[in-house]
Amino acid sequence: MTLTELMETLPYGPAPEAAQPALDWLKAHKGKFRLFIGGKWRDPALKEWFVTQNPANGQKLAEVAQAGPADVDEAVKAARKALAPWKETPGHVRARYLYALARQVQKHARLFAVLETLDNGKPIRETRDIDIPLVARHFYYHAGWAQLMESELPGYEPVGVVGQIIPWNFPLLMLAWKIAPALAMGNTVVLKPAEFTPLTALLFAEICQHIGLPPGVVNILTGDGSTGAALVEHPGVDKIAFTGSTEVGRLIRKATAGSGKKLSLELGGKSPFLVFEDADLDSAVEGVVDAIWFNQGQVCCAGSRLLVQEGIAEKMYAKLRARMEKLRCGDPLDKAVDIGAIVAPVQLQKIQQLVQKGVDEGAELWQPSWAVPSEGCFYPPTLFTQVAPASTIAQEEIFGPVLAALTFRTPEEAVRLANNTRYGLAASIWSEDINLALDIATQIKAGTIWINSTNLFDAASGFGGYRESGFGREGGKEGLWEYVKKAQSPKPKAQGPTTKAPSKTGTKETPIQASAMSLRPAIDRTAKLFIGGKQARPDSGYSKAVYGPDGRLLGEVGLGNRKDIRNAVEAARAAFEGWRKTPAHNKAQILYFLAENLSERAEEFARRLTEQTGQDGRAEVEAALEALFTAAAWADKYEGVVHPTPIRNVTLAIPEPIGVMGILCPDDQPLLALAKLAGTALAMGNTLVVVPSPVAPLTATDFYQVLETSDVPAGTFNIVTGERDELAKTLAEHDDVDAVWYAGPQAGRALVERASAGNMKRTWTLPESGALPDFDEILRQATQVKNIWVPYGA
Numbered sequence: 001m002t003l004t005e006l007m008e009t010l011p012y013g014p015a016p017e018a019a020q021p022a023l024d025w026l027k028a029h030k031g032k033f034r035l036f037i038g039g040k041w042r043d044p045a046l047k048e049w050f051v052t053q054n055p056a057n058g059q060k061l062a063e064v065a066q067a068g069p070a071d072v073d074e075a076v077k078a079a080r081k082a083l084a085p086w087k088e089t090p091g092h093v094r095a096r097y098l099y100a101l102a103r104q105v106q107k108h109a110r111l112f113a114v115l116e117t118l119d120n121g122k123p124i125r126e127t128r129d130i131d132i133p134l135v136a137r138h139f140y141y142h143a144g145w146a147q148l149m150e151s152e153l154p155g156y157e158p159v160g161v162v163g164q165i166i167p168w169n170f171p172l173l174m175l176a177w178k179i180a181p182a183l184a185m186g187n188t189v190v191l192k193p194a195e196f197t198p199l200t201a202l203l204f205a206e207i208c209q210h211i212g213l214p215p216g217v218v219n220i221l222t223g224d225g226s227t228g229a230a231l232v233e234h235p236g237v238d239k240i241a242f243t244g245s246t247e248v249g250r251l252i253r254k255a256t257a258g259s260g261k262k263l264s265l266e267l268g269g270k271s272p273f274l275v276f277e278d279a280d281l282d283s284a285v286e287g288v289v290d291a292i293w294f295n296q297g298q299v300c301c302a303g304s305r306l307l308v309q310e311g312i313a314e315k316m317y318a319k320l321r322a323r324m325e326k327l328r329c330g331d332p333l334d335k336a337v338d339i340g341a342i343v344a345p346v347q348l349q350k351i352q353q354l355v356q357k358g359v360d361e362g363a364e365l366w367q368p369s370w371a372v373p374s375e376g377c378f379y380p381p382t383l384f385t386q387v388a389p390a391s392t393i394a395q396e397e398i399f400g401p402v403l404a405a406l407t408f409r410t411p412e413e414a415v416r417l418a419n420n421t422r423y424g425l426a427a428s429i430w431s432e433d434i435n436l437a438l439d440i441a442t443q444i445k446a447g448t449i450w451i452n453s454t455n456l457f458d459a460a461s462g463f464g465g466y467r468e469s470g471f472g473r474e475g476g477k478e479g480l481w482e483y484v485k486k487a488q489s490p491k492p493k494a495q496g497p498t499t500k501a502p503s504k505t506g507t508k509e510t511p512i513q514a515s516a517m518s519l520r521p522a523i524d525r526t527a528k529l530f531i532g533g534k535q536a537r538p539d540s541g542y543s544k545a546v547y548g549p550d551g552r553l554l555g556e557v558g559l560g561n562r563k564d565i566r567n568a569v570e571a572a573r574a575a576f577e578g579w580r581k582t583p584a585h586n587k588a589q590i591l592y593f594l595a596e597n598l599s600e601r602a603e604e605f606a607r608r609l610t611e612q613t614g615q616d617g618r619a620e621v622e623a624a625l626e627a628l629f630t631a632a633a634w635a636d637k638y639e640g641v642v643h644p645t646p647i648r649n650v651t652l653a654i655p656e657p658i659g660v661m662g663i664l665c666p667d668d669q670p671l672l673a674l675a676k677l678a679g680t681a682l683a684m685g686n687t688l689v690v691v692p693s694p695v696a697p698l699t700a701t702d703f704y705q706v707l708e709t710s711d712v713p714a715g716t717f718n719i720v721t722g723e724r725d726e727l728a729k730t731l732a733e734h735d736d737v738d739a740v741w742y743a744g745p746q747a748g749r750a751l752v753e754r755a756s757a758g759n760m761k762r763t764w765t766l767p768e769s770g771a772l773p774d775f776d777e778i779l780r781q782a783t784q785v786k787n788i789w790v791p792y793g794a
Contacts, residue, residue: 015335017124022114025203031062033198035071035222036205038078039215045070050224052198055121055341056332056376064198067223069230072190075219076236079161079188082216087158087186089214094146098184100211102139105132105176108207112200116172117332119199121341121377122295124333134457135176137646138475141459142180145480149185152477156484158186159262160238163231166201167244168194168343169298169399175201177474178241179218180459185483187239190219192231196343198222229255237261241482243300245397246423246468246760253757258750264472264482266300266464267760268397269425272418273303273454274440276411277312279430283452285319288403291428291454293327293339293381297401298347300469301426303454305394306405307417313407317385324381325368339401342377351379351400358384358393363404389420397423411436415443422759424466428454434790441788442654447473449788456789458645462653466784467738468760476643476653478785486777527557527697529564529721530704532571533714539563544722546698549614557697560722565689565730568718572660572687573736575715580657580685582713584636587683591632594679594710595625598703605702609671612696624675630775631679638684638779648793655783657685658762659738662731664724664752666743668769670696674703676772677741678717684782686739687716689731694724725751732756732763741781744768 032049034041048066053059067075086094105112112135113127120127145152162182166174171193182189193201205220221227225248232240232255239262242252246267256263273291275284291303308316332340342348359365363384372378382402387394393404408414418427418440426448431437434451441449447465450456457463462473473479528535538558546554579587598605602621609617643651661681665673670693678690692700700719707717720727725748732740732755739762742752749765756763764781766773 013336016331017114017117017128017333017335019114019118019333021111022118025111025115026062026199029062031060033062033064033202033222035065035067035075036202036218036220037071037075038081038219039209039213042071042074044068050195052119052196054118055343058376061118062199064202064222067192067221067227071221072227072230072234073236075190075221076161076234078216078219079190080236082214083158083161083188086188086214086217089186091146091149094184094186095143097211097213098139098143098146098180101207101213102136102143104207104211105136105139108203109133109136112172112203114333115203116197116200117340119197120168120171121332121343123337123340124335125337126295131170131173134459135172138176138180138459142184145181145477146184153480153484155487157487159483159485160187161236162187162189162239162241162483163234163237164189164191164241165228165231165244166191166193168197169295169300171197172200172204174243175204178243181474181479182241182483183217185480187483188217190221190231190237192221192223192228195222195224232256235259239263239483241472242266246470249470250757250760253760254754257753257757258746262482262485264464264474265470265760266472266474267425267468267470269300269302269423269465269469270305270395270397270421271301271303271423271426271428271446272305272307272421272444273428274307274414274418274430275309275312275316276414276429276431276433276436277309278432279312280432280452281312281316281319284316284430285323287428287430287452287454288320289323289327289338292403293401294455296339296342296379298343298399299455301448301455302399303426303428304398304403305421306403307414308405308407309414310407310409313405317383317405320383321366324383325370327368327381329370329372329378329380331373339381342379342400345377347399348377348379351398351402354393354396354398354400355382355402358387358391358402358404361388361391361393363387363391363393389417395421411440415440418444422468425469426450438788438790447784447786449786451788451790453789453791456645456647456649458643458647458651460645461643461651461787461789462785463787464785470760471762471784473785476787477641478653481780486774525555527555527701527721529558529560529568530701530707530717530719531564531568532718533708535704536564536567538722546612546696548611554611555698557701557721560691560720560727562730564720564722565727565734568689568720569660569731569734569736571715571718572689575713576659576687579687579713579716582685587685588632588635590711591628591635591679591683594706594712595628595632597706597710598628599625601706605671605699608699608702609696612670612698613668620669620671624671627672627676628679631675631683634680634775634779635683638783640785643787645789648791650790650792652788652790654786654788655684656786658782658784659686660689660736661686661782662689662691662728662734662737662740664691664728664731664740664742664744665693666766666768666770666772667693667695669772670699671703673743673772674700676775677778680775680778681741681782682717684779686782689718689720689737691720691722691724691727691731697721724748728752729755732761733758735759737761739763742766
């Protein structure tokens with residue numbers, strides 16, 4: 001080729017990154033890696049090994065140990081042994097260790113990057129310029145939180161031994177996301193990397209040894225899904241943190257149900273990429289490239305659904321096809337390559353099957369004219385147009401370089417299409433109208449929203465999903481709460497009535513003397529359910545007797561059933577959007593008014609409480625009034641923050657209501673539970689289906705009379721009395737319920753957690769009696785953080 005031809009065509013020549021340092025590292029270990037337990041390398045108890053391969057060429061990289069149950073047990077024991085001294089290590093000292101890990105990652109950045117590319121198949125540009133710098137950033141950032149934990153998280157302590165299971169798409173970055181906050185907060189870790197990509201985790205174990213990290217603080221177990229299952233089920237693990245598919249997350253939710261283990265799940269996604277007619281289309285096209293062809297589309301938050309306003313759709317598609325034609329797919333170690341290899345043949349086969357499904361269902365397929373390499377696991381960038389919203393490729397996570405395009409006409413239709421998914425991990429919005437973009441951002445049900453940008457990540461900003469994309473956050477201060485718990489206090493804080501009912505001697509409550517009045521029977525009162533702002537008879541037609549501590553019959557309440565729960569959930573869902581959008585000041589005023597009206601009937605409620613509980617009802621009424629005032633106070637003061645992400649960007653972390661919540665109240669403190677738990681959830685913008693105390697439900701049937709007179713919008717606060725565990729199961733299984741709080745016995749807690757796996761709703765389980773949680777915990781459980789990234793500057 002002549003110089004003139006070169007200047008005209010500007011072809012890309014090969015620009016390979018040297019693989020030899022990584023290969024030398026593998027050779028130094030004789031191509032065989034053991035388990036890292038208690039600061040030492042050990043052979044697996046099963047004496048079994050598996051092969052990890054380079055997906056770009058199918059060549060063997062190394063043999064890796066297969067950990068079994070005995071190895072999991074040893075690792076958990078090592079972590080447990082290390083926990084007490086690590087927990088007591090001063091925050092400044094933990095910060096030094098995290099700082100050292102960050103420095104070691106930087107010192108060996110090239111080795112980590114090349115090894116990651118060899119093991120995973122992603123382009124070297126991505127591992128070198130994105131993944132590894134972010135790994136170091138997470139350890140630096142969390143070194144700061146280790147230093148500040150004592151002053152900024154007073155009253156909290158580490159959860160304990162944490163089991164962490166990470167995926168193959170970002171092997172080292174996911175390790176950093178999980179290990180850095182866990183160590184910063186004083187936990188010890190047993191981490192299982194993905195079977196396909198274990199090598200950088202093993203290199204990380206070496207640098208843990210190199211910096212002198214205390215033995216047992218970090219343990220690395222390689223293996224397949226059975227290793228992860230053994231870790232999840234181990235009774236010595238206090239928390240499980242998992243990133244992976246929704247299907248596996250559902251299994252983990254069921255496996256940990258009732259165990260008391262803390263759980264955070266970052267699961268699948270089907271993220272929308274919205275392009276409005278006023279968007280900069282050239283920038284949007286580059287955004288699409290980043291959103292779906294970054295890491296071969298093997299990204300949980302990949303923008304795999306392109307939603308384009310109808311008037312610009314064809315122009316957008318033309319630009320996109322032209323750009324796709326120029327993408328380069330090939331050797332991941334070539335610095336000029338855009339798209340590397342799919343991680344394994346099984347994943348490639350899944351992509352091929354789903355693409356064929358899209359063709360069979362009538363979507364229009366387009367791929368570039370060039371061919372992918374025949375050797376290795378490669379798949380070309382793929383665009384589907386004429387996609388139906390309900391089609392498989394628009395609903396199912398493909399986890400490959402496949403984009404499904406749909407059109408919309410109005411912003412309202414765009415929001416409906418964006419939310420037409422069971423997932424809720426991320427979204428991108430492209431518009432030059434910032435007012436429109438921010439308005440749409442508040443309506444999309446996803447944990448991260450990027451405006452005129454995509455796939456932006458930083459340690460200072462939390463990341464996590466809504467709905468079946470999981471729960472919990474990683475990164476930012478919001479991510480720290482996953483790794484701490486309330487410190488045990490030797491003297492529990494009194495929260496409610498603790499004294500017995502006062503003697504009637506000397507009070508005005510003297511029995512009525514025999515008279516004509518006393519000969520008349522009392523008017524029988526029918527305590528109903530409260531659904532959609534109205535009193536309603538139970539569908540079952542049955543009632544339940546309520547007795548006092550002395551065995552005296554106090555009254556009857558309706559026995560709610562599945563149909564009553566269905567009606568209550570429908571009412572709560574219908575009320576949610578209106579209540580969510582109600583200004584915080586107005587929510588506060590309604591809660592204050594609720595307290596005002598309750599105060600007017602304080603003596604009546606006090607008597608009812610005393611009858612049901614045998615405790616001082618007046619004290620509980622006062623505690624409930626204070627709780628309602630506190631909930632009202634937080635309604636317009638539980639604020640978001642602006643994260644200091646290190647780019648020209650405003651990253652808004654906004655606490656949002658979860659949605660429709662089921663709250664099953666504890667046995668005791670029936671009025672305080674309604675005021676503190678339900679009142680706070682209401683203040684945060686949620687709508688509620690409340691199952692009151694099974695021991696003292698008459699307080700709730702009195703309370704709905706207060707609701708009726710306090711401007712509480714119909715459907716926001718629904719009350720269904722009945723058998724707690726029967727109703728709990730129905731609420732936990734209901735796909736239109738977003739969260740369930742359950743206070744009850746251990747068997748009921750296990751039931752709720754297990755049943756919630758159907759749509760991966762959030763759960764919070766509490767004992768059936770005793771002190772209620774503090775407001776800071778209730779506020780966090782009643783909200784989910786949405787991070788909105790807004791770039792600025794020319």
